[in-house]
Amino acid sequence: xxxxxxxxxxxxxxxxxxxxxxxxxxxxxxxxxxxxxxxxxxxxxxxxxxxxxxxxxxxxxxxxxxxxxxxxxxxxxxxxxxxxxxxxxxxxxxxxxxxxxxxxxxxxxxxxxxxxxxxxxxxxxxxxxxxxxxxxxxxxxxxxxxxxxxxxxxxxxxxxxxxxxxxxxxxxxxxxxxxxxxxxxxxxxxxxxxxxxxxxxxxxxxxxxxxxxxxxxxxxxxxxxxxxxxxxxxxxxxxxxxxxxxxxxxxxxxxxxxxxxxxxxxxxxxxxxxxxxxxxxxxxxxxxxxxxxxxxxxxx
Ligand SMILES: [Zn+2]
Numbered sequence: 206x207x208x209x210x211x212x213x214x215x216x217x218x219x220x221x222x223x224x225x226x227x228x229x230x231x232x233x234x235x236x237x238x239x240x241x242x243x244x245x246x247x248x249x250x251x252x253x254x255x256x257x258x259x260x261x262x263x264x265x266x267x268x269x270x271x272x273x274x275x276x277x278x279x280x281x282x283x284x285x286x287x288x289x290x291x292x293x294x295x296x297x298x299x300x301x302x303x304x305x306x307x308x309x310x311x312x313x314x315x316x317x318x319x320x321x322x323x324x325x326x327x328x329x330x331x332x333x334x335x336x337x338x339x340x341x342x343x344x345x346x347x348x349x350x351x352x353x354x355x356x357x358x359x360x361x362x363x364x365x366x367x368x369x370x371x372x373x374x375x376x377x378x379x380x381x382x383x384x385x386x387x388x389x390x391x392x393x394x395x396x397x398x399x400x401x402x403x404x405x406x407x408x409x410x411x412x413x414x415x416x417x418x419x420x421x422x423x424x425x426x427x428x429x430x431x432x433x434x435x436x437x438x439x440x441x442x443x444x445x446x447x448x449x450x451x452x453x454x455x456x457x458x459x460x461x462x463x464x465x466x467x468x469x470x471x472x473x474x475x476x477x478x479x480x481x482x483x484x485x486x487x488x489x490x491x492x493x494x495x496x497x498x499x500x501x502x503x504x505x
Contacts, residue, residue, distance in 0.1 A: 209252060211245040220245045222254055231268040232316060238263055265313045272323055276310040282325050283308070286332055287353050296332065296350050297321060298339050330426050348451055358419065360452070362400035363428060365461065367448035370429060372465050374441040377420070378409050378473035382480055383464055385411040389485075391460045392500035399457050406489040409473070410480030414494060439473075467505060 206219040220243050227240045241254035253260070269275050283293045283304070290308070294301040299318070306312045314322060324331045332354055336347060351360050369375065369383050388398035405414040413419055420442075423429045432443045450458065468476065480486055485499025 206246070207243060207254075209243050209245075209254075211247060211250060211252075213248045213250045214245060218245045218247045220247075229264055231264055232313070234268060234271055236264060236267045236271065238267055262310060265310065268313060272319065273326065274319075274322060276308060278326070279314070279322055280308040282322055285329060286325070288350065292350050292353060295342065295346055296336055296339065298341055333426075344451075352452065358422060359401050360449075362402055363423070364448045364450065364452070365400045366423065367428060367444050367446055368450065368461055369465060370442055370444040371448055373469060374432070374434075374443055376434070376439045376441055376473055377416070379468075379471075379476055380442055381407075381412040381416060382410055382473075382476040383468055384413055385480065386464045386468065386503070386505065387461055389497070389500045389503045390464060390505055391457060392497045393503050394460065395456060398497065399453070399460065404495045406486055406491055406493050406495055408491070409477045411483070411486055411495055464505070 207222055208217055208219055210216070211218040211220075223242050223244060224239045225242050226237055229236050229238060238260075240260070243252045243254045244250070245252075255263075266275060269278075283290065286293065288296060290301050290304050294304050303318070307314055307318075321335070325335075336342070336350060339347075342350070354360070365384065365387060366380070369380065369387075375383065384400065384402060385404050388400055388402060388404070391397065391399045402419075403414040404411040424431070427445050429442045429444055431440045433439075434441045453461075471479075482504070483499070484502040485495040488499070489495050
């Protein structure tokens with residue numbers, strides 16, 4: 206038996222605690238909570254047993270649960286985007302204080318804020334359109350955020366692909382050879398690759414490691430689409446966006462152009478034959494990553 210002050214009996218009394226399901230309306234949504242009720246064993250009067258803050262918190266949590274969210278999840282959504290509270294706030298055009306309060310369970314997101322969280326929970330890459338629609342960001346801030354966001358492929362790697370495809374439609378085998386040649390040539394000249402891709406040994410020459418995941422992602426996120434070629438019925442990649450070269454220096458753009466000009470008009474077979482002569486391919490086994498140390502052997 207618990208003890209509590211009863212205002213009817215005007216003294217501290219013993220009583221029982223019971224759970225009672227109560228429906229609340231929070232932001233227009235019905236939320237059912239287990240309220241703890243104290244019943245005076247003297248006169249039967251019922252009192253709320255929890256303090257208001259605790260009770261409110263329970264309501265918030267139940268409300269967020271309706272959307273598959275929790276306060277921890279709000280923080281997680283930001284962290285999976287690799288953004289600090291400050292950058293996340295700037296990306297969304299919210300105040301940092303607001304985000305802090307949400308993540309600490311101090312206040313409940315209003316409908317439009319909640320919608321943003323839900324959209325990011327469903328698809329992280331929605332952050333791109335949020336950024337594009339945020340007119341208050343300076344160019345520097347925009348790219349700073351873009352470069353930090355970690356949505357499976359980094360922004361620059363995506364734009365290497367878009368740049369190539371903006372100039373020439375390619376099938377899968379061709380695209381893989383272009384990417385490989387660009388990164389290895391840049392590595393040979395400047396000791397670093399342009400994209401963040403790793404390349405693996407495959408039958409038809411080097412390919413981006415995990416190329417299927419890459420292609421699926423690019424299609425799913427509307428960067429590219431597949432189109433049937435009139436010439437040989439193979440499937441060609443067509444870009445759906447223009448490349449954004451803000452992060453590229455002049456040397457890198459020269460390397461991109463050099464490979465595109467050199468390879469233009471070469472069939473998948475010709476590119477495969479060319480890549481089979483590369484020492485880095487010859488010296489690795491199927492599926493093995495081709496080390497960039499072989500870049501100096503690249504003959505272009
Ligand atoms: Zn009483």
